[in-house]
Amino acid sequence: MIDIDPSTSLAEVAARARAWIEENLPSGWPVDRARLEADWYVLLGDSGLATPTWPREHGGLGVAADAAALIADELARHDAGRPMTDFPGVALGGPTIIAWGTDEQKERFLRPLATARERWCQLFSEPGAGSDLASLSTRAVQQEDGSWRISGQKVWSSFAHISDFGLLMARTNQDVPKHRGITYFLLDMRLPGVDARPLKQLNGAAEFNEVFLDDVVVPDSARLGPVDEGWRVGITTLMAERSGLSGRPGVGPALTDALARRAREVGAWDDAAQRDRLVEAHVAEKVLQMTTIRAFVELGTREPGAEGSIRKIAHSDLEERVARLGAEIDPFGLVAGTADAAEATHEFLSAKILSIAGGTSEIQRNIIGERVLGLPRETDPHVDKPFRERPRG
Ligand SMILES: Cc1cc2nc3c(=O)[nH]c(=O)nc-3n(C[C@H](O)[C@H](O)[C@H](O)COP(=O)(O)OP(=O)(O)OC[C@H]3O[C@@H](n4cnc5c(N)ncnc54)[C@H](O)[C@@H]3O)c2cc1C
Incomplete structure (x- = not known):
């Protein structure tokens, strides 16, 4: 494990992370990435740099968000961090298992996550439950032997076709209001049926x-957190x-x-109006980065709150603008077929992703x-009704 702990100064965190990466990154990286990455991710995971905020007993460094941001930055600079396909597992699954898992679950799942041995996906959204996630209707019914039988449909599940495990929310009680009858x-x-x-x-x-x-049977040991309290998880x-x-920290x-x-390269810089727009976007990006750093420093080890919504909107707007x-x-260039142009085309067609994924911009504004401006909450006339009595659609 790398010599970084919560008492290490931020300047030292960045310097030690950089030195470790440069010393250990295999020669041939990133050109030969496909051949090298499995071993590199094990090394990275074992160093603690892949999961710096995780507690030390679970293979992390136990550092706060600000130090973790510097480490993420060093990894990004060397193009040596874990890819987006690992985001659901490392960024979402790990912290959730650490917060809610039994000792056995932590022992079973965390190291394979940190070392990229297993990939995870997030099975939350459904055709009838996206922004209003608590309306989900995938059902899990407990059997006499304690196991659960699960049926339903999820959608927009990124990387599910290449995942080993999924973070799943399912309805286990229809006789209570919608937020209270969900289990994780x-x-x-x-498993058969997936x-x-x-x-x-x-x-x-x-x-x-x-x-x-379709009638997927899982043991009770697959449950994360208490029955019917999956919303909190x-x-x-x-x-x-x-x-x-x-936002990138x-x-x-x-x-x-x-x-x-x-x-x-293409001469657009010579056009004063376009240059203006580029500079405006550059300033917006710097403001986002600075705000993100400030938020991380102020957060320390606290969980992020509504300020994450402000940064998410700013980041989505920036992606669209760019x-x-x-x-x-x-x-x-968009139709020229060069490597640069292909990337630009991909960026253009992907511009809306961030304003939808992880909660839409409208929901962040709500x-x-x-929570920030203290406006009245959205009303829901059915809030206290048992799930089975709520009107659907
Ligand atoms: C790239 C990407 C990856 C994703 N990956 C995953 C994944 O791995 N796992 C997963 O579970 N989900 C995933 N999602 C799904 C994502 O979380 C949902 O698309 C998102 O929460 C919106 O839900 P919806 O698509 O059902 O839209 P809806 O909730 O049907 O919303 C439709 C429109 O109505 C607006 N709207 C809805 N409710 C309100 C309200 N109360 N106030 C104001 N406006 C409102 C929305 O902003 C939106 O514009 C992914 C989405 C994207 C784009």
Whole structure:
């Protein structure tokens, strides 16, 4: 394990992380990444750098969010961090299991997560439950032997087709209001009855899935947290998700730097109006980075709250703005077929992702309105009704 702990100064955290990465990153990285990455992720996981905020007894470094942000920045600088396919497991699953898991669950799942031996997906959204997640209707019914029988449909489940486990919320009690009858499970995706079908997206990728659960039987040991209290467990996951999607913490090479470079190459930089827009986007990105650093420093070890919503909106807006600007400064590039252009096209077609994933911008605005500005809460006339008596649709 690397020599970083909660007493290490921030300057030392960055310096030690950088030195460790440079000393240990295999030669041939990143060109030969496909061949090297499995071993590298084990080394990275064992060093604690892949999961710096996790407690030391679970293979982390026990450091606060500000130090973790510096480590993430060093990994990003060397293009040596874990890929987005590991985000649901490392950023969402790990913290949720640490907060709610039994000793056996922590022992079983955390190290394979930290060392990229197992991949996870998030099985929350359903065709009838996205923003209003607590309306989910996938059902889990307990059998006489204590096991659970689960049936229902999930959707938009990123990387489910290549995952070993899923973070699953299911309804276990229809006789109580919607938030109170949900239980959280750690679902083995290879069990009979689990069927993940990839969905082709606008940007050409097929990362999402619809996941059908047809009489899937899981042992009671797959339950995370108390029966019918899965909403509270889910909140831990959702807060971790929002925080993880709220903006790259560090200051350094950024989206708008790459955009400015392209503008110079294609001549758009010479157009004063376009230059203005690029500079505005650059300032917006720096403000987001600074705000993120400030939020991380102020957070310390506290869980992120509504300020994550502010950063998530700012980050979504920035992604959209950068994608639009990329198309404006180099419209022909989008169809030219060069490597740069392919990336720009992909960015353009992916521009809306962040304003939807992890809670839409409208929902973040509701949260800010209610929890930051103190506006009246959205009313729900059925809030106290048992789930089975709520009108559907
Ligand atoms: C890239 C990506 C990856 C994703 N990965 C996953 C995943 O791995 N696992 C998973 O479970 N889910 C995943 N999702 C799903 C995501 O969480 C949902 O799409 C999101 O929560 C919105 O739900 P919905 O699509 O059902 O839209 P709806 O909730 O049906 O919303 C439709 C529209 O109505 C608006 N709206 C809804 N309610 C309100 C309200 N109360 N006030 C104001 N406006 C409102 C919304 O903002 C939106 O514009 C992913 C989504 C994306 C885009």
